[in-house]
Amino acid sequence: MRGLSILFTSKIAVAFTMLLIVMVIGIAGFMTFTTHRTDIVQAGLRERLQQLQLIDSPTEEQLSQKADMEMQLEADTFVGRLLLSSYMTAITITTVGFDDVIRDYAYDFMDNSWRRAYNIWVTLFVILAYLAILYVNANFVAYLVGARLTEAMRRRSLLRSIRKLRNHCVVFGCADAGSVVVLELLRAGIPVVGVDSASAPPPELSRNRGFIYLSQDRPDEDMLSDAGVERAGGLVTMLTDASRNLYVTLSARLMNPHLRIIARATGGDSESKLALAGATASVTPSMTVGRYLVSEMVRSETVDFLERMISDSTHNCRMEQYAISEGCPSVGHALGELQPGRKTGVRIFAIMHSSGRITCNPGADHVLKARDILLFIDSPDRLAALARLLERGRRTGI
Amino acid sequence: MTDSTKSLCVICGAGETGLAVAVELTAQGFAVTLVDREVDALEAAVAQLPGVGTVEGNCLSDAVLKEAGLDCAEALFAVLPDDRSNVFLSLSAVRMRPGLKIYSIASDSAAADKLLRVGVRRTVNPNSAEGLCISNQMIRPAVAAFLDKVAYSAEDGDDVVRYLNVAMPGDGPPSGTTLGELRMTELTGVVVVAVRRKSGGMVYSPAAEVRVAPGDHLIAFGTGADGERIARLLAADSDRRGSRS
Numbered sequence: 047m048r049g050l051s052i053l054f055t056s057k058i059a060v061a062f063t064m065l066l067i068v069m070v071i072g073i074a075g076f077m078t079f080t081t082h083r084t085d086i087v088q089a090g091l092r093e094r095l096q097q098l099q100l101i102d103s104p105t106e107e108q109l110s111q112k113a114d115m116e117m118q119l120e121a122d123t124f125v126g127r128l129l130l131s132s133y134m135t136a137i138t139i140t141t142v143g144f145d146d147v148i149r150d151y152a153y154d155f156m157d158n159s160w161r162r163a164y165n166i167w168v169t170l171f172v173i174l175a176y177l178a179i180l181y182v183n184a185n186f187v188a189y190l191v192g193a194r195l196t197e198a199m200r201r202r203s204l205l206r207s208i209r210k211l212r213n214h215c216v217v218f219g220c221a222d223a224g225s226v227v228v229l230e231l232l233r234a235g236i237p238v239v240g241v242d243s244a245s246a247p248p249p250e251l252s253r254n255r256g257f258i259y260l261s262q263d264r265p266d267e268d269m270l271s272d273a274g275v276e277r278a279g280g281l282v283t284m285l286t287d288a289s290r291n292l293y294v295t296l297s298a299r300l301m302n303p304h305l306r307i308i309a310r311a312t313g314g315d316s317e318s319k320l321a322l323a324g325a326t327a328s329v330t331p332s333m334t335v336g337r338y339l340v341s342e343m344v345r346s347e348t349v350d351f352l353e354r355m356i357s358d359s360t361h362n363c364r365m366e367q368y369a370i371s372e373g374c375p376s377v378g379h380a381l382g383e384l385q386p387g388r389k390t391g392v393r394i395f396a397i398m399h400s401s402g403r404i405t406c407n408p409g410a411d412h413v414l415k416a417r418d419i420l421l422f423i424d425s426p427d428r429l430a431a432l433a434r435l436l437e438r439g440r441r442t443g444i
Numbered sequence: 445m446t447d448s449t450k451s452l453c454v455i456c457g458a459g460e461t462g463l464a465v466a467v468e469l470t471a472q473g474f475a476v477t478l479v480d481r482e483v484d485a486l487e488a489a490v491a492q493l494p495g496v497g498t499v500e501g502n503c504l505s506d507a508v509l510k511e512a513g514l515d516c517a518e519a520l521f522a523v524l525p526d527d528r529s530n531v532f533l534s535l536s537a538v539r540m541r542p543g544l545k546i547y548s549i550a551s552d553s554a555a556a557d558k559l560l561r562v563g564v565r566r567t568v569n570p571n572s573a574e575g576l577c578i579s580n581q582m583i584r585p586a587v588a589a590f591l592d593k594v595a596y597s598a599e600d601g602d603d604v605v606r607y608l609n610v611a612m613p614g615d616g617p618p619s620g621t622t623l624g625e626l627r628m629t630e631l632t633g634v635v636v637v638a639v640r641r642k643s644g645g646m647v648y649s650p651a652a653e654v655r656v657a658p659g660d661h662l663i664a665f666g667t668g669a670d671g672e673r674i675a676r677l678l679a680a681d682s683d684r685r686g687s688r689s
Contacts, residue, residue, distance in 0.1 A: 215582065222571040222575075223570070223571040223572070223573075223574040223575040223578070224575070225571075225575070226571055226572050226574070226575025226576065226579070227575045227578050227579045227582070229575075230575065230576065230579035230583075231579055231582065231583065234579075234583050236583065280582050280583075282578055282579075282582060284574070284578060306582060308578050308581045308582050310574070310578070312460075313460055313463075313464075326581075327581045327585070329574060329577045329578050329581060330464075331460075331570060331573075331574040332459070332460035332461040332463070332464040333464045333467075334573050334574050334577045335461050335464065335465075335523075335549060335568055335570045335573050335574070336461055336463075336464025336465040336466075336467065336468050337464070337468055338568045338573050339465050339468075339521055339523070339547045339549070339566075339568050340465060340468035340469055340472065341468075341595055342547050342565065342566045342568070343453075343519055343545060343547060343565075344472050347607055347609050348591070348594060348595035348606075348607040349566075349568075349595055350566060351607065351609075351638070351663065352576075352591070352595070353568075353572070354646060355638075355646070355648065356572065356576060357572075358646060361646065361648055363648040363649065364584075365584070365587045365590075365591070366584060366587065367584045367585075367586040367587050369586070391649065391651060392649065393635050393636070393637060393649050393650075394635065395635040395637050395664065395665050396590060396605070396665060398586045398589065398590060402589070404590060404593065404605060406605045406665055406666050406667070406670075407629075407633050407634050407635050407664070407665070407666055407670065409633060419586035421586060421587060421590055422637075422649065423637045423638065423648050423649050424648070424649045428649070
């Protein structure tokens with residue numbers, strides 16, 4: 047439906063309407079002249095038919111003449127003239143102009159005033175048709191170049207692929223820090239639907255597998271449902287406008303109560319407002335930067351270490367986490383028994399317990415509990431290997 | 445206005461970031477002077493942080509920097525909104541006080557390179573800082589919580605976990621020793637999460653076969669006592685070998 051409404055509001059629609067009007071004018075004009083001829087011819091035929099019918103015993107020749115005339119009367123129909131006029135109109139408008147068929151057909155039956163009218167009519171009509179075609183051509187080319195038709199089709203196929211996504215992450219605001227977020231999520235193997243006002247995503251994001259970009263052409267709620275927020279696992283809203291972040295958070299929370307929502311806050315009481323609207327967590331950019339800069343001086347190396355890790359393109363390592371689920375078969379087993387280091391290469395340097403307490407450098411005798419979160423530095427592949435190791439017991443029994 | 449017993453930090457730019465830096469520094473016990481052209485921004489900062497000193501004026505002028513106390517400051521934070529101003533500011537500050545600790549924001553890598561060349565200690569890219577913070581909150585909330593505790597918390601004490609960075613001593617284990625041979629985890633209980641090479645390269649999550657050399661740094665997380673144990677182990681190692689030879 048939306049595709050159709052685009053057609054009706056565009057210039058191309060105006061161009062096609064114009065073309066239609068010109069065709070109607072053309073056909074009506076040519077119909078006038080052919081009908082004029084028909085009126086004369088048929089009047090003559092009828093008169094002669096009447097004369098023939100007055101004859102009591104017509105000869106064979108007269109009978110065949112009569113049949114012939116009746117046929118002529120039937121042959122010259124409204125539909126026939128309409129087809130002829132349409133043909134003439136079409137070859138005129140497209141400037142093909144094989145022959146002036148109407149002239150051949152009707153000229154002999156015109157007196158001087160009719161002929162004058164005919165010539166004026168053709169001249170005016172050809173000029174009008176030519177202008178209309180110019181306009182139509184120009185707009186049609188502009189339409190194709192502007193690729194609005196292809197854009198509408200592309201959008202439909204994007205929405206189709208979004209409908210297939212489950213547990214993806216929706217990112218509102220893909221510029222600057224937003225693009226860092228999108229790349230980090232993709233790196234972790236999470237499909238991302240990005241929404242922003244620009245017609246195309248930032249260059250570093252285009253051509254990324256698992257990333258779908260929607261340029262915003264509708265209100266925020268509609269974009270949320272276009273991005274499939276009902277089926278998503280997370281939403282990041284980092285628009286520059288604080289009130290819109292609040293609004294997007296609130297709308298998304300109403301659409302999906304289980305969504306993990308991380309929002310950009312702007313200081314003041316915006317964090318508590320976002321929490322009230324349903325945000326899982328919020329990040330204030332100026333505070334983050336402030337903390338980074340100061341920790342640089344006070345506790346100088348952690349941030350440097352983390353930043354180097356992220357900007358180093360020769361590695362794909364991040365500080366990662368793996369949460370032990372309630373039903374995980376590794377619960378109740380000691381690290382020394384599971385041997386994650388020897389079997390997967392993952393070196394667990396800390397465990398965060400559900401209480402928030404941290405055990406740093408857990409020993410081999412450390413027994414895993416449900417909802418413990420293992421912390422380590424490694425690549426996504428190793429993270430997957432660790433998950434396989436810790437979950438394998440589900441089937442084999444450690 | 446500023447307390448003369450505390451060491452002073454000058455912050456150029458009293459925008460949101462400048463104010464956030466001021467809040468952090470005040471919490472860490474530093475005296476802070478904010479410099480900005482906009483009197484409104486300074487007034488807003490004072491309203492939020494009553495103890496903060498302010499200087500109204502153009503940060504790019506040496507006189508204003510002097511007035512802010514750059515001569516006796518411990519550090520300068522360049523958080524002006526555009527990169528070029530930060531480069532210019534850092535350059536003038538370095539000329540006035542060679543060796544001054546300068547920290548700056550830089551929104552792209554080209555500006556960061558220039559700043560580091562000028563002599564800035566560290567640059568922070570606001571976009572990647574925010575982006576990483578948000579993506580950690582989304583996919584790795586436990587990592588975010590851990591970093592909050594380790595990297596940014598102002599807590600101090602014996603059992604506080606911190607980032608440990610221990611250099612391999614010159615007279616320690618010889619070049620080519622593997623991490624497995626050091627028996628770090630067995631003897632100290634500490635997990636080495638990365639090795640920073642002397643050349644600056646990094647090996648993350650190093651396997652037991654990774655070889656280390658004097659001048660490399662072993663990186664781990666642990667308490668101050670853990671750090672001392674690592675240092676002792678590396679030194680003891682050299683003693684053992686010293687006595688053997």
